[in-house]
Amino acid sequence: MIPTDAVWKKLSVAGGIAALLIFMPMVMRAHYLVNVLSLLFLYITIAQAWNILGGYTGQLNVGQAAFFGIGALATRLTWVIGFPFYVAFPAGGIAALFLAGVIGLPSLRLRGHYFAIGTFALAIIARIVIGNIFPGVAIAPGEYVANYRLLPRYYLALSLAFTVTLVTYLVVNSKLGLGMMTTRDDEEAAEAIGVNTFKLKVVAFALSSFFTGLGGGFFAFYYISYYYYVPFDLLWCFEPLLITFVGGVATIAGPILGSILFVALKETFALTFGEISVLIFGVVFILVVLFLPGGLISLAGKFRRLLHKPVGQESSQDEK
Amino acid sequence: MDVAQFIIYGLINGALYGLVALGLALAFGIMGYLNVAHGDLIMLAAYGSFWLFKIWNVDPFLSIPLMMVVMFTAGALLYVAVFSHLSKFIILDRLKNSILVTFGLIMVFTNMATVLWTADERCTTPFYSGMVIDIGGLRLPYIGLATIALAIVITLALHLFLSKTYFGKAIRATAQDWEAAKLMGIDVARTYLFSFAFAVATAGIAGAVISMHVVSPSIGMDWTNYGLILVILAGVGNINAILPAGLLLGVVEAISVYLAGVPYTGVAGLVMFVLVLMLRPQGLFRGRAAL
Numbered sequence: 001m002i003p004t005d006a007v008w009k010k011l012s013v014a015g016g017i018a019a020l021l022i023f024m025p026m027v028m029r030a031h032y033l034v035n036v037l038s039l040l041f042l043y044i045t046i047a048q049a050w051n052i053l054g055g056y057t058g059q060l061n062v063g064q065a066a067f068f069g070i071g072a073l074a075t076r077l078t079w080v081i082g083f084p085f086y087v088a089f090p091a092g093g094i095a096a097l098f099l100a101g102v103i104g105l106p107s108l109r110l111r112g113h114y115f116a117i118g119t120f121a122l123a124i125i126a127r128i129v130i131g132n133i134f135p136g137v138a139i140a141p142g143e144y145v146a147n148y149r150l151l152p153r154y155y156l157a158l159s160l161a162f163t164v165t166l167v168t169y170l171v172v173n174s175k176l177g178l179g180m181m182t183t184r185d186d187e188e189a190a191e192a193i194g195v196n197t198f199k200l201k202v203v204a205f206a207l208s209s210f211f212t213g214l215g216g217g218f219f220a221f222y223y224i225s226y227y228y229y230v231p232f233d234l235l236w237c238f239e240p241l242l243i244t245f246v247g248g249v250a251t252i253a254g255p256i257l258g259s260i261l262f263v264a265l266k267e268t269f270a271l272t273f274g275e276i277s278v279l280i281f282g283v284v285f286i287l288v289v290l291f292l293p294g295g296l297i298s299l300a301g302k303f304r305r306l307l308h309k310p311v312g313q314e315s316s317q318d319e320k
Numbered sequence: 321m322d323v324a325q326f327i328i329y330g331l332i333n334g335a336l337y338g339l340v341a342l343g344l345a346l347a348f349g350i351m352g353y354l355n356v357a358h359g360d361l362i363m364l365a366a367y368g369s370f371w372l373f374k375i376w377n378v379d380p381f382l383s384i385p386l387m388m389v390v391m392f393t394a395g396a397l398l399y400v401a402v403f404s405h406l407s408k409f410i411i412l413d414r415l416k417n418s419i420l421v422t423f424g425l426i427m428v429f430t431n432m433a434t435v436l437w438t439a440d441e442r443c444t445t446p447f448y449s450g451m452v453i454d455i456g457g458l459r460l461p462y463i464g465l466a467t468i469a470l471a472i473v474i475t476l477a478l479h480l481f482l483s484k485t486y487f488g489k490a491i492r493a494t495a496q497d498w499e500a501a502k503l504m505g506i507d508v509a510r511t512y513l514f515s516f517a518f519a520v521a522t523a524g525i526a527g528a529v530i531s532m533h534v535v536s537p538s539i540g541m542d543w544t545n546y547g548l549i550l551v552i553l554a555g556v557g558n559i560n561a562i563l564p565a566g567l568l569l570g571v572v573e574a575i576s577v578y579l580a581g582v583p584y585t586g587v588a589g590l591v592m593f594v595l596v597l598m599l600r601p602q603g604l605f606r607g608r609a610a611l
Contacts, residue, residue, distance in 0.1 A: 060416060062423075106598060116419060117354075117548060118597055124545060125590045132583040234541060238423055245420065275431035282427030289420045290405045 018162075025154055034154050038222060040263045041157035042215055043243060047255035048164045049211035050240040055250035056172055057204040058184025059108070062237050063119030066126040067096040067209040069232030071216025073130070076138050079220065089156075089217045096213025100205055108201050120237070127232040134228035138220070145224055153222050160218060164211045169252050171207065180204055181250075242285045248295025257297050325458055326574040332464035334570020335471035336529055338563035340543050341550035342474065343522040349557035350495040350515045353403060353418040357425035359544030361520055364429060365391050365527025366535045367437060373444040373531070380444050380528045381466060387524030395520025399513050407512060426540065433537035441536040449532055467529050474525060475563045482559065491515055495557065545586070549593040555603020565605060 025034050046068060053059050071092030079088035107118035171177045182190040183197040190197050219231050239262070240255075247258025262281060269277040288295055344358045355361075368387050372378040378386075402425075406417050452459040482488040493501040494511045502508045530543070549569060554561035569589050576588035596604060 060419065062419070107594075110597060110601070114597055114601060116416075117552070118594060120548075121590045121594050121597075125587055125594075128584065128586050128590075238427065241420070241423065242427070273435065275434045278427050279431040279435070282424045282431070285427070286402065286421050286424035289417055289424065290402065 021158055022155075025151055031150060034150055036263060036267055038150075038154050038157045040259055041161035042218055042222075043239070043259035043263060044161040044256050045157070045164050045215040045218070046212050046236070047240040047243040047247070047259055048161070048168050048252075049208045049215065051244050051249065051255050052168055052171065052180075052211075053201075053204045053208035054241065055244060055254075056168075056177060056184065057180040057201055059201055059204070060116040060241075061119045061205075061208065062116045062241065063121070063123035063126075064212055064240055065232050065234055065236035066119075066123045067099060067212040068216040068219070068236045069126060069130065069229075070099050071096045071213030072220040072231035073134075073216070073228065074213070075217035076220035080138075080141060080144075085221065089214070089221065092217025092220065093210045093213040096209045096216065097206060099213075100209035105202065105205075108198070108205060123232070123234060123237050127229060127234065130232050131229040136228065137225050138228050139225045148224065153218075156221065157218055160211075160214060164214075165252060165256070167207065167211075172252070176200070176203065184250075242281060244295075246281070246285050246288050246296060248297030249293075251295065251297050254295050254297045258295070261296070323575075323578060326578045327571055328458060328460065329464070330570040330572075330574025331567055332461070332467055332570070333573065334567035335464075335468040335563070336526070336566075337546045337550055337569055338471045338566030339467070339474065339522070339526040339529060341547040341554075341562050341566060342478070342559070343519040343526070344544070344547035345551045345554065345557075345559055345562050346519040346522070347516060348551055349559060350491060350519075351403075351407070351512055352414050353406065353422075353516070354415055355422050355519070356419060356544050356548070357422040357429060357540070358519075358523060358547055359542065360426050360429035360433075360540030361391065361394075361523040362527045362530060362543050363433060363535065363537065363540040364394075365524045366531040366539070367433065367527075368524070369528040369531035370442055370444055370535050373446070379446055380531050381470075384470075384525055384528045387528055388521045389524075391524035391527075392517045392521035395517035395523075396513060398520065399516040403516055404509075404512070407509075426544075430537050430540060437537070439537055441534050443534050444531045446532070463529075463532055470525065470529070471563055471566070474522070475560070479560055487511075487514075542586070546589065549589050552593055552596055552601075553603060554605050558603055558605055561603065561605030565603075568604075 021037070024030075046064065050061065050064055053061050074095035075088045075092035078091045079085060083091075103122055107115055107122070110118050171180075179190070179195050179197075179200045180203075182193075182195055183200050187197050216231055243258035243262050244255045245258070246261060247256065248254025261284075265277040265281055292298065294301075340359070340362060343361070344355060347353045347355045347358070365387050368390060369378075369380050369383045372383045372386070373380055402421060403418070406414050406421065409417055448462045450461075452461045453465070454460075482492055490501070490506045491511055491514075493504065494506060494508055494515075498508050501511075526543070530539070546569070550562055550565045553565040553569060569592065572592060573585060573588050577585055580588075
């Protein structure tokens with residue numbers, strides 16, 4: 001395929017943004033901005049991870065907090081008992097994968113909405129159990145706090161968000177991704193033409209929970225001390241879902257756009273009314289689900305189509 | 321004797337669970353809307369009862385009719401503003417989108433309540449709260465007995481309404497097949513509007529009772545939870561089985577508290593829920609379809 005001008009333009013814009021994100025913290029000493037961006041990357045990671053399973057494969061996982069929390073727990077525990085970080089961080093992802101295998105897989109057998117309800121129950125059970133076993137605060141040892149550096153965490157979050165986006169992109173544009181979308185659109189038809197829908201759901205579930213677990217691992221690495229139950233809070237179920245839908249479900253850019261909006265709103269109101277930002281985001285979300293199924297990202301396409309005559313190469317990406 | 325006391329408390333809690341789940345089961349069974357914000361509507365209704373008690377000293381049980389009217393109106397408005405847009409989807413998408421939309425509503429309601437009334441825990445304390453009847457060492461709280469009576473009356477009334485009246489039969493027909501019902505001349509839009517508003521109105525009943533326990537902006541999720549468990553235990557659409565399922569859940573929970581301790585209260589119900597979902601998704605009480 002010969003890259004057209006449009007592709008080059010897109011690539012150069014993406015490269016420019018990447019360069020900016022990579023070099024900005026080295027040049028400037030903007031702690032606030034680096035913190036906000038790290039949080040943004042975390043949201044992009046878990047929203048994109050949700051998108052693989054919920055957006056592209058059509059399995060509504062409303063229990064993401066369980067996977068996020070187990071990732072945070074595994075990373076924090078292995079890290080604190082003395083394993084180097086490059087062992088502890090993947091441990092979060094693997095723990096989430098394990099949870100998905102043991103408890104999540106049976107629930108994938110549940111069709112449609114029962115999967116949603118089942119994963120939600122899982123998240124609530126996990127929160128109660130963890131709250132009982134680890135009632136206290138997860139405190140990092142003193143020397144960890146003394147060695148705390150923001151920049152490695154920033155780059156970790158950046159590369160995590162980049163990786164999950166890249167993996168989603170590659171999966172979606174492969175045969176695997178086609179199968180996933182077929183499963184989402186019509187499971188029976190997919191099975192009838194020989195697609196192993198259960199296998200595809202398992203793969204999507206594994207990818208999704210692995211990255212969510214890594215996101216949890218980042219959480220445990222980023223925050224010095226937090227109550228053990230915090231990463232299990234049900235907010236971690238809602239926020240990725242809301243973000244993905246507001247941005248544009250089953251699109252690559254949707255979770256990114258949604259995360260930017262979400263974090264921007266959160267930061268705008270952080271000092272005055274913390275609750276207002278979530279309230280506004282909730283209203284936007286409801287409006288999007290009811291009237292704009294493609295999410296805010298689809299507005300760009302609609303707007304462009306209003307300005308120009310249809311060119312034909314507008315893909316059917318935002319049709320869903 | 322100890323166990324008997326636990327079981328009595330379990331039955332009382334179970335009756336309350338039944339009241340909580342009614343609205344959820346109605347909306348789910350009739351329209352296919354899974355309203356996960358039902359617990360938050362109950363939370364708002366409980367605040368209503370709380371303020372009525374606080375400002376005008378209205379007894380929580382007496383505030384039920386008033387709160388039902390208020391919640392009915394709120395439900396009708398909510399249906400027109402939000403849920404009527406969902407009825408254009410096919411039944412499975414309707415379910416998915418209703419879960420999504422009501423997730424958004426949870427965010428809105430919870431944060432609205434926090435902004436308006438702060439996150440403090442409150443409760444109404446009528447003069448009879450804490451009073452008990454003592455029968456051979458067993459303690460029966462007044463409020464608990466009233467809750468059980470209320471749950472039985474409401475369930476019976478609902479059953480009679482759905483099975484005996486013309487409009488109730490129209491609702492059941494719509495629940496079975498809304499397209500066929502429409503062909504038979506039933507005004508489906510009106511039936512939906514009424515059913516949804518009524519489902520929300522039942523939140524007024526549960527809210528009044530819950531205002532005597534504890535009210536805070538974050539209680540909604542827990543009650544939705546109990547509602548969901550009951551809907552699955554009873555079987556989707558099986559309104560009559562909601563109260564028995566509630567009593568069963570209450571007793572199982574009480575026994576688990578007796579054996580495993582208070583912190584795991586919620587787990588017993590959820591484990592039951594997951595088991596039923598996996599092994600018997602049509603519900604425990606499914607003899608014949610009730611709706």
